[in-house]
Amino acid sequence: MKTKVTLLKTLFMVLCCTLLSHVGLAQVPNPIQLLITNDAQTAPNVYEVDVYLINMGANPFQLSGHQYGITYNGLIKNGGTITASWVAGSSQLSTPSQLPSAFTTATNTNQIRINPPPAPGCGGGSIIQSLPGTRVGRLRLTNSVTFASLTPNLGINFVTGGANTRTQISAYDGTTCLSTLLCTPVVNPTGCTNQYVVSVTNAQLNPPLCTAPTLSATTVAASCAGDANGSIDLTTTGGNPTPFDFLWSNGAITEDLNGVVAGTYTVTVSTTIGGCSVSASYTVADGAPNVTYYADADGDSFGNALVSMVSCTGAPVGFVTNDTDCDELTMLFSGL
Secondary structure, eight states: OHHHHHHHHHHHHHHHHHHHHHHTSOOSSOOEEEEEEEEEEEETTEEEEEEEEEEOSSSOEEEEEEEEEEEOOGGGGTTOOEEEEEOTTOOOOSSGGGSOOEEEOSSSTTEEEEEOOOOOOTTSSOEEOSTTOEEEEEEEEEESSOOOSSOOOOEEOOOOBTTBOOOEEEEEOTTTOOEEEEOOSSSOOTTOOEEEEEEOOOOOSSOOSOBOOEEEEEEEOOSBTTOSOEEEEEEEEOOBSSOEEEEETTSOOSSSEEEEOSEEEEEEEEETTTOOEEEEEEEEOOOBOOEEEEEOTTSSSOOEEEEEEEESSSOOTTEESOOBOHHHHHHHHHTO
């Protein structure tokens, strides 16, 4: 009998010590911050980002469960297939078994679903620290082809149902050791503070090596119909890197065109490095039509058919368009 009493006392003391060991943990609900940050493209088809849990209360808390729905711009897949994994050795969770290992990227074309691992039980959960927090892990997204040259637009999903996975965190209460949901915008315990933050550079994946300039131009018409004195003054705005190469539809390789007849000319401007190009067409208008004028020596508005001038700007002084002046012809031939 004495042995049984001693054993019961020992069990009671162990239980008390176990309960007391959790009293120092923060009571829930507890302010928490989920942070997605430090994104970087490490290869043409690999993109990585850190996932942090940060205790925003006065004391650390013990993690019970966690699952994540991370949204992104599905167009970055470029027709490929994305797989997700954690970078080896990147997790700071004090209980390694709490690192989620089940990823789903096919159910929703715009979401990475990170399913929850089994709860470790009160006393076995990872302790989540205050700033700078505890890194759940560095998430690696690997595409089966090169990422499209677009921005990933990472986000956090809180909507449940269908193909969505709702992001939510739970912790063991420091007094009762019950698992309680923390700070979810959809189901938010009283007194909880929502601090879900996406802080990424959101840089363009596989940015192009070059960009084509924007083109504009001023055209000058030919002086007279058929004249080869029209011009196009081309202007390039932006574009990288310089210099540019120019090729016109008439074979010219200069930036501007000068001494050309009326017509439509197409130019292609390309970066010497990278080969980014842009094309545009510009029209040089024709000048006024040429008219033949005849000398009117006697001022009778009838011109001499044997004395003429061509002009597109109107009649020269002393010239008319009529070439039937008989008087001047008579005078001309009478002098022979």
